[in-house]
Amino acid sequence: MNIWTIREKKLVLISYRPVLILPATVLFLALLLVVLLVETGYVTSVGYDIQRLESTKRDWERDNQLIVADIASAASLSNIEREAKERLKMQVSDSFLYVKIDKSKNSSSVLAHSLDRSELSSSLER
Amino acid sequence: MKTISGISGIRLFLVSLLLTCAALAIAVRLLHIQIYQNEEYRQRAKAEHLSEEVIPAPRGVIRDRNGYPLAITTPGYDVMLDINKAKSHPLSDVDITALSTALNIDHNILGARAMASKNSNVLLAAAAEYEIGKKIAQAKIPAIKLLPTVRREYPEGNIAATLVGFIGRDHLGLTGIEADFQGEIGGIPGKLYFERDSLGDPIPMGYHREVLPRDGGDLTLTIDRFIQRVAEQELDAAIEKYKADGGTVIVMDPYTGELLGIASKPSFSLEKLDILDPGNAELYRNRAITDLYEPGSTFKVITMAAALNEGLVNRNTTYYDGGPVVKYGTTINTWNGGHYGMQNMTDLLVTSNNVGASWVSDLLGPDRFYDYVKRFGFGQPTNIGLSGEAIGQLRTNKDSGWSPIDLTTNSYGQGISVTPLQLTTAFAAVANGGTLMRPVVVKKIEADGVTRGVRPVEVRRVLDEKIMPELWAMMHEAAERGSPPSKVAGFKVAGKTGTADIPSIGGYTGGTIGSFVGFIPYPEPKAVILVKIDNPKSAPWGSVVASPVFSAVAKRILVHWRVQPSTVSPIAKEITGRN
Numbered sequence: 001m002n003i004w005t006i007r008e009k010k011l012v013l014i015s016y017r018p019v020l021i022l023p024a025t026v027l028f029l030a031l032l033l034v035v036l037l038v039e040t041g042y043v044t045s046v047g048y049d050i051q052r053l054e055s056t057k058r059d060w061e062r063d064n065q066l067i068v069a070d071i072a073s074a075a076s077l078s079n080i081e082r083e084a085k086e087r088l089k090m091q092v093s094d095s096f097l098y099v100k101i102d103k104s105k106n107s108s109s110v111l112a113h114s115l116d117r118s119e120l121s122s123s124l125e126r
Numbered sequence: 127m128k129t130i131s132g133i134s135g136i137r138l139f140l141v142s143l144l145l146t147c148a149a150l151a152i153a154v155r156l157l158h159i160q161i162y163q164n165e166e167y168r169q170r171a172k173a174e175h176l177s178e179e180v181i182p183a184p185r186g187v188i189r190d191r192n193g194y195p196l197a198i199t200t201p202g203y204d205v206m207l208d209i210n211k212a213k214s215h216p217l218s219d220v221d222i223t224a225l226s227t228a229l230n231i232d233h234n235i236l237g238a239r240a241m242a243s244k245n246s247n248v249l250l251a252a253a254a255e256y257e258i259g260k261k262i263a264q265a266k267i268p269a270i271k272l273l274p275t276v277r278r279e280y281p282e283g284n285i286a287a288t289l290v291g292f293i294g295r296d297h298l299g300l301t302g303i304e305a306d307f308q309g310e311i312g313g314i315p316g317k318l319y320f321e322r323d324s325l326g327d328p329i330p331m332g333y334h335r336e337v338l339p340r341d342g343g344d345l346t347l348t349i350d351r352f353i354q355r356v357a358e359q360e361l362d363a364a365i366e367k368y369k370a371d372g373g374t375v376i377v378m379d380p381y382t383g384e385l386l387g388i389a390s391k392p393s394f395s396l397e398k399l400d401i402l403d404p405g406n407a408e409l410y411r412n413r414a415i416t417d418l419y420e421p422g423s424t425f426k427v428i429t430m431a432a433a434l435n436e437g438l439v440n441r442n443t444t445y446y447d448g449g450p451v452v453k454y455g456t457t458i459n460t461w462n463g464g465h466y467g468m469q470n471m472t473d474l475l476v477t478s479n480n481v482g483a484s485w486v487s488d489l490l491g492p493d494r495f496y497d498y499v500k501r502f503g504f505g506q507p508t509n510i511g512l513s514g515e516a517i518g519q520l521r522t523n524k525d526s527g528w529s530p531i532d533l534t535t536n537s538y539g540q541g542i543s544v545t546p547l548q549l550t551t552a553f554a555a556v557a558n559g560g561t562l563m564r565p566v567v568v569k570k571i572e573a574d575g576v577t578r579g580v581r582p583v584e585v586r587r588v589l590d591e592k593i594m595p596e597l598w599a600m601m602h603e604a605a606e607r608g609s610p611p612s613k614v615a616g617f618k619v620a621g622k623t624g625t626a627d628i629p630s631i632g633g634y635t636g637g638t639i640g641s642f643v644g645f646i647p648y649p650e651p652k653a654v655i656l657v658k659i660d661n662p663k664s665a666p667w668g669s670v671v672a673s674p675v676f677s678a679v680a681k682r683i684l685v686h687w688r689v690q691p692s693t694v695s696p697i698a699k700e701i702t703g704r705n
Contacts, residue, residue: 062201062256065184072195072281077355096616096685 176333177322182276182297183313186342188290188304190351191386191569195281197290197304197396199342202277203259205229207240207248208269210326215268224265225250228258252295253277280396285354287393288412289347289512289567294401301410303345303568306513310571313342343573348384348566353377356682357389361657364675365391368662371637374414374546375679376656380554380645382582383563385510386653388547390414416514418543419658422626422668423461423478424643425539425549427601429486430475431556432498434593438489441472441596445485454531458484461625475604475622480538487537492523495533501588502552503562504544510565519543539624550656553643556597557651560589595649602648612673614680616691618648621655621676623668628661637661640668642676646684647692655679 073079084090159167188197205225207217217225217240226233229251242248252275254262259272278293291302298312299305316339321332328334357375365373377387390413394406411417433439447466450459460480466473474482487495499505505520520542521528535541547565555562564583571578589597601620605612608623621644627634641658645651657672657679665671684691 065198065200066256069198069200069279069281072198075194076281076283077351078283098690 175321177320177326177328179273179318179320181274181316181318181336181339183315183339184276184341185278185293185297185313186311186344186573188311189344189346190282190349190354191347191384192350193346194351196286196347196349196351198279198281199276200279201256202253202275203256203262204249204273204275205251205254205259205262206271206273207250208271208326209243209245209247211271212240212269217267217269221265221267221269224267225262225270228262228265229254247271282351282355284393284396285351285358286347286349286388287396288390288410288414289349289388290396291410292396292399292401300401302412303347303512306511307345307568307571310573311342311345314340316340340574343571345571346569348379348382348386348569349388350386352686353387353683354389356679356686357387358391360675360678360682361389361391363678364657364659364671368659368664368671370659370662370671372413372660373675374417374656374658374660375675376414376546376550376654377679377683378550378554378565378654378656380557380563380651380654383551383554383565384569384582385565385567388412388414388567390417390546411514412512414546415508415510415512416516416545418516418518418545419639419660420542420626420629421539421544421549422624422639422641423480423483423538424622424624424641424668425542426475426478426483426537427556427597427622427643428499428502428552429483429490429495429537430471430600431589431593431597432495433471433486433490434597435498435589436490436494439471439486441600442470444468444470445474445482447479447481449481451481451484453484453534454529456531456534458534472600472603475600476607478604478608478623483538484534487533492530492533495537496520496522496524498588499536499542501562501586502555503548503585504542504552508545508547508551508565510547510567512567515547516545518545518548539626543629546656546658549643550654553645553656554654555588556594556601557645557654559591559594560587562586562588598649598651601644605644608669608673610669610673612642612644612669612676614646614677614684616693617646617680617684617689618692619646619676619680620644620648620651623673625666625668635661638666640666640671642668642672644676646680647689652687652689653680653683655683 185199187195187199189195222233222237222240225231226236229236231251236250239248239250250270255277262270263272276297280290287302289302291304291306292300293304294300297315299308304311317337319333319335319337320328321334323329357377361373361375364370372391374391375387375389376385378385392409394409400406430439445468447460447469449465450457452458458481461478464477465481466477466479469477469479469482471482471486473479474486490498499520500522505518505522507515507517521532523533532541551562551565554565562585564585566580566582568580570580598620601622602618604623605619605621612619612621612623621642624639624641624643626639626641628637628639629635637660639658639660640662641656643654643656645654655676657675659668659671659675662671
């Protein structure tokens with residue numbers, strides 16, 4: 001290839017320029033619009049995903065708060081008392097027996113304390 | 127022609143001038159709108175499209191001393207009628223029925239609420255349960271809008287209602303701890319900004335900005351839920367049994383001043399609260415710190431402690447009770463009219479002798495007596511940190527209007543008024559060896575990852591520790607040998623009964639306040655318990671109405687704490703023998 005050939009090609013290209021500019025621009029803009037469309041679509045999709053995840057997170061946080069509340073209610077004194085009475089058929093005792101065992105002396109010494117003699121006696125008799 | 131063209135020229139000129147003026151006027155107006163009123167119109171446009179909603183801050187948890195929640199926050203929904211949508215989709219009768227069933231609100235009331243306004247959104251139900259809100263959302267009623275909010279729930283039910291207090295619809299504390307510690311547990315609400323369409327709905331990809339709320343801190347109280355419940359149960363039972371107007375029970379750790387239980391009745395229901403009913407306002411105050419009463423004979427312990435501390439008497443010191451005495455024109459008599467001749471100080475407390483108490487106060491003299499009364503904290507706030515605390519009424523010999531008879535009547539708890547908390551704090555000083563502690567109800571505050579603990583505060587030393595064995599022994603005998611005795615099966619206790627008239631303007635109402643203050647167990651105090659029963663109808667005496675409540679509360683607390691009984695019963699010996 002010599003210098004004259006190059007000049008000829010340049011001349012040819014220059015002569016076609018006005019014809020190519022318009023379609024090239026249109027093509028470029030079309031491509032740009034497609035890219036923008038894809039990008040917008042992607043952003044929208046990600047945006048919706050974020051909103052959905054945030055909403056799910058909030059739902060879980062709410063569910064967590066409700067579970068904490070349920071646990072607190074289940075552990076409340078009134079609930080424990082109700083469960084003990086109704087489900088386990090337990091009764092409130094007015095008498096108590098304390099037994100103190102001295103382990104160091106091979107459990108030969110036992111000291112018992114009671115708070116209510118009469119009720120304790122009746123329960124022992126039964 | 128010349129004239130016509132002249133007229134046309136003028137007309138043309140006038141029209142041109144008019145058009146120019148109009149154009150100028152329009153230009154000036156545009157200039158005014160776009161430059162001078164720019165901000166105003168910008169805001170109006172913004173308001174037209176942007177909406178702002180408050181995101182309530184999750185309120186902190188209020189716990190008892192062992193971490194069990196007394197008040198917690200759960201999610202909920204405000205159920206609103208969207209007035210814009212209601213114009214095109216009005217609520218049908220079926221919708222109202224469905225809502226009234228879900229929200230448990232009367233159909234007619236709900237219908238009336240829905241018709242309350244034609245121009246703005248209407249709140250149909252505030253802070254509905256989360257699950258109920260979800261069900262309503264599933265029903266897809268076009269005119270119904272659900273706004274996320276928070277609810278206050280009370281897992282332990284109504285215990286410590288006057289202490290914990292409640293919040294208003296604006297999520298601000300109105301009474302009790304909720305109000306007094308609003309800054310600590312209230313949190314800071316967040317905000318949600320979003321672009322909305324013509325119906326007020328958010329535009330999916332429009333402007334959206336969320337300022338997250340700051341969670342409120344958690345509060346741990348010194349209250350023990352078990353002790354609080356016991357105090358309230360026994361108090362309720364006593365009020366019903368003795369047909370009383372109300373009452374107070376306080377349980378305090380004497381060494382730290384921590385309140386383990388503080389019950390005052392009448393009270394209100396946290397779960398079924400109607401703050402719009404003005405009749406309920408009387409129920410909201412914590413009577414243990416706001417209400418004053420004459421302590422009556424329980425105050426003799428204060429008088430005796432002062433005399434012992436000054437070395438003026440000991441438990442065997444005697445005086446002669448020869449009958450009613452007249453002092454400064456006033457006759458001083460015993461509560462039952464009985465007189466005991468030669469009597470020692472222990473028997474003075476056992477028989478709750480007014481004549482003896484006045485004799486002791488004479489030994490002390492007004493300066494020393496009122497110095498001790500003040501050192502015990504009477505006539506001044508305890509600084510517990512709760513609002514509405516009364517300071518009591520105390521007139522000393524330094525005050526105008528005081529007369530020598532005041533010294534006499536004050537010695538047995540008349541003519542002086544105190545709060546139940548003040549008296550409990552004073553008895554805690556007796557029980558802990560002589561130091562007045564500042565009562566505390568909040569143990570720690572946890573906010574933003576930082577924990578602030580509340581340490582016990584010693585206010586001052588009131589009594590010498592050396593006198594304690596003697597004073598406690600006298601109080602023990604006063605409880606054990608009282609009429610009727612104040613006993614707890616298996617345990618020894620120390621305390622004093624009191625019966626005081628209820629003062630009114632210019633005299634007394636005729637009703638009484640029966641009380642008992644003491645500590646458990648003797649001689650190793652673990653708790654001070656005050657019981658006060660207001661205006662009992664079936665029996666007026668503290669020994670009859672308050673003492674059994676003290677015994678019942680003390681017994682349940684000691685069993686709860688696994689305190690080993692100090693007395694061995696015959697049946698227990700029998701079992702020991704078997705082994």
